Amino acid sequence: MPGTGSDQAEASSTRDRILDVALDLFVERGFDGTSLRQIAEPLGMTKAALYYHFESKEAILMALHMRLHEFGRVLLATVGDEPVTLETWGKLLSELMDQMMAQRKIFLLHERNQAAFERVHNKSHQQEHEDFETWFRTTLADSSLSVHDRVRMAGAFGVVFTALFLSGDAFSSATPDELRDELHGAVDDLLRNEPATGATLDHS
Amino acid sequence: MPGTGSDQAEASSTRDRILDVALDLFVERGFDGTSLRQIAEPLGMTKAALYYHFESKEAILMALHMRLHEFGRVLLATVGDEPVTLETWGKLLSELMDQMMAQRKIFLLHERNQAAFERVHNKSHQQEHEDFETWFRTTLADSSLSVHDRVRMAGAFGVVFTALFLSGDAFSSATPDELRDELHGAVDDLLRNEPATGATLDHS
DNA sequence: GTCTATATTTCGATAGAC
DNA sequence: GTCTATCGAAATATAGAC
Numbered sequence A, B: 001m002p003g004t005g006s007d008q009a010e011a012s013s014t015r016d017r018i019l020d021v022a023l024d025l026f027v028e029r030g031f032d033g034t035s036l037r038q039i040a041e042p043l044g045m046t047k048a049a050l051y052y053h054f055e056s057k058e059a060i061l062m063a064l065h066m067r068l069h070e071f072g073r074v075l076l077a078t079v080g081d082e083p084v085t086l087e088t089w090g091k092l093l094s095e096l097m098d099q100m101m102a103q104r105k106i107f108l109l110h111e112r113n114q115a116a117f118e119r120v121h122n123k124s125h126q127q128e129h130e131d132f133e134t135w136f137r138t139t140l141a142d143s144s145l146s147v148h149d150r151v152r153m154a155g156a157f158g159v160v161f162t163a164l165f166l167s168g169d170a171f172s173s174a175t176p177d178e179l180r181d182e183l184h185g186a187v188d189d190l191l192r193n194e195p196a197t198g199a200t201l202d203h204s
Numbered sequence C: 001g002t003c004t005a006t007a008t009t010t011c012g013a014t015a016g017a018c
Numbered sequence D: 001g002t003c004t005a006t007c008g009a010a011a012t013a014t015a016g017a018c
Helices: A014-029 A038-045 A045-054 A057-079 A086-102 A103-114 A113-121 A132-140 A149-167 A174-190 B015-031 B035-044 B047-053 B059-079 B088-100 B104-114 B114-123 B131-141 B146-166 B176-191
Strands: none
Touching: A014 A038, A014 A045, A014 A103, A014 B114, A038 A045, A057 A086, A057 A113, A057 A132, A086 A103, A086 A149, A086 A174, A103 A113, A103 A149, A113 B015, A132 A149, A149 B035, A149 B146, A149 B176, A174 B035, A174 B146, A174 B176, B015 B035, B015 B047, B015 B059, B015 B104, B035 B047, B059 B088, B059 B104, B059 B114, B059 B131, B088 B104, B088 B146, B088 B176, B104 B114, B104 B146, B104 B176, B131 B146, B146 B176
16 A cells, blocks of 8 residues: 555555556566566656555565465355365366466466566575465375366366466467366367276276 | 487587576576586586587577477377367377376476477578467367357467476376376366266267 | 786665755 | 656676686
């Protein structure tokens, strides 16, 4: 909350406009490849002015991280404490897919700046926060699930992630609805418990 | 080719040892988060010595990039000029999967340093090289293929990529053979031409 | 081939005026 | 809230001795 702003109804705070520009640049050139001057310039200010709104460059990155963190918090709440199965995983992915399509840039930010996030994460003693990414990887490593099921779970996520983020704009010609339906179909194929046709597969 | 080395049979050249250390650090901390001093120190030399073997820090990154580029060149050759179908895509992925498991670090390097690669790639006027990544994305964007097929192709790649690179060490307990078999199964499920309804599956 | 300097640049961050 | 000016640190890269 930067001070005693007078415009109650201004469309977006300066703080938010800084974050929007930073998000674009961090996705495009990377966190380390972006200088504060490059963030300030399109906003018509100098880099010194940024320090009125953020105490450091890393604070800008962490503020953007919070946007993802909030999605994860909500998502974890919808899962509740149901045991993880191929079916519940499908429901989770369905929710996640919508979030990813709506907040594309935030996910791209994290995909393209893993090293920077890890560095800042360690510096700041911010351990002990129930992170969605942590839960995700912990679940995939849960040895009480079969390797078969876990590969399917990771793979189903990978289908969505790759189509949306690693394929460039390969699917920009498809409508969002068409893409979402195709992704659902692919995810369902992966998570469907194989019917025992001909041979019995045992994946307890 | 650094000069007139006297040890013909030395296990690895200094140049290669520099690249090996740099690869580890670039994967762990990122290209921008790694200084030349951090590369030189574990090798028992000073950063100035690195300039005898490489003309710049970016040259080290590009030398590592060449390792991936060579894989891609070989891979593209195996594809030949066959038209891309779900079946040929499966064969390609099978080859690619083996390469990925054998050369894990090189792929991790590219996954975690996309911004740095793009920056260096643009600076160096190295356009005009038949890049595997370029071919990959171009193929996925080929509008002569149906969206359905292209989503399946991107997704099948995503299954492999995610299990091997985005899941941390979630599958480190599984044997490489077990993991490879499971990935093949998942890929086949995605690329199998859907039978009309309960009809015959044709994967010749 | 590797070293000890050092040049040069850029960046994050601060001080203080307005 | 934003500016000008500057500090201090760290990085890439070079020069020249050995």
